[in-house]
Amino acid sequence: MRWLCDFLNSSIGKKISVGLAGLFLCGFVVPHLLGNLLLFVGMAQFNAYAHFLQANPLTPAAELGLLALFLLHGTVALWARWQNWRARPVGYDTVASKGGRTIGSRTMTYTAFLVLAFLILHVAMFKYGWGSAFHDEELFQRVMDFFRNPWIAGGYALALIGLGLHLSHGFESAFQTLGVNHPKYTPFIKVLGVLFAVAVAGAFAAIPIWACFLGGAK
């Protein structure tokens, strides 16, 4: 199995691990978003969905898998970034891009930490009820209670825009990393990546904005 260690240790192997895990995380984000949009449909529907997930015996296994994906994605990506930082010990006095980098690609490390901080708070608040006055309330109520606070709602919206930036580069980058670069498909993947990033950030951020500022939590 030495080859497997070599794979994870190699620059390309690291990239492939980060990219694959990243795409799986993108795959998680979609059903998570669709489920959360039930908040707009109504209290009863959303709570029924929450009960279904909580009662499902497969949920803990899925949660463990998700945690493993996050750990793999985050640690390998930051390990690669650390090496990248060391690969240029003496920097330039003047740097001028000739094109190539985007705001998304430039801010990858920052948006990564923003999303990480957000995820920790997010799971603590909504899953474990940290900072909530009641511990046995229905999930719909808990969400609305949190989002009545404009700081929490604003912070959520901001972090989700950060996730959008992360995906605006991450989505297409993962395909290139996996070797998918083709004159027929690459233009489509690039457009899809931007649409995906905007849709995910927009739809997720719409929830706290609606709840707090547009009277949804009333």
Place this chain on the structure above:
Amino acid sequence: MNAQEKTMDVTLRVWRQKGPDQPGRFVSYAAKGVTPEMSFFEALDTINEGLVAKGEDAIAFDHDCREGICGTCCLTIEGQPHGPDQAATGCQLHMRAYKDGDAITIEPFRARAFPVIKDLVVDRSALDRVMASGGFVSVNTGSAGEANAILVPKDKAEAAMDAAACIGCGACVAACPNASAMLFVSAKVSQFALLPQGGPERDRRVLAMQRQMDLEGFGNCSNEGECEAVCPKEVKLANIARLNREYIRAMFWSHEVHPKVDLEGQEE
């Protein structure tokens, strides 16, 4: 005054460093009476003639062909490896890109794998060691074979030629925010992977070259695309995707175990 007679005065802010482990600093030099049709390197030559006349150390900078084919020149000009022109090397830059009174900062290519030797000259032998680790085909020497004995589809031949246009200047490394050598390595892997002659050693080659690239201390690619933008030979990012595919193929589908190579590029 017609365009031919117009001259300008510019200031060149140059990185000066006596030797590999010496501290370096920027020194400004005035280049007076520069004409637009002068090449950038001729402006540097003019300054150097002045320095030598005064008995001072000339600015060391790498150059050879001065026509964009050898890949020896390695200046970062105003934050851009090879300067502002598209698809051109630093030696192809002309002073018409600048105007009177401009101050132009010149630095060496910066990467851990490219240590500074002196002033603007860096050691790029890391790229040679990557080539020595696998960037070749093993053939029996002797009289050349019949040219059409092995048929190559035209599109494949052209893609291989486009990759082989790489002159190994290292600007991709210099421009990459991660100091990654992936564009260079991908061009070298592609030029063989696309041709039937490269087939027999395909898996071994990509694993060995990747390994050597990592050992040299280059960074990891994060698909920023700055390399493609500065490449004087317009080598495309599609080559990096091909390198990734070749790597996946060799890693998971071939019987090849990771070849062990040391820093000299020799197999252990």
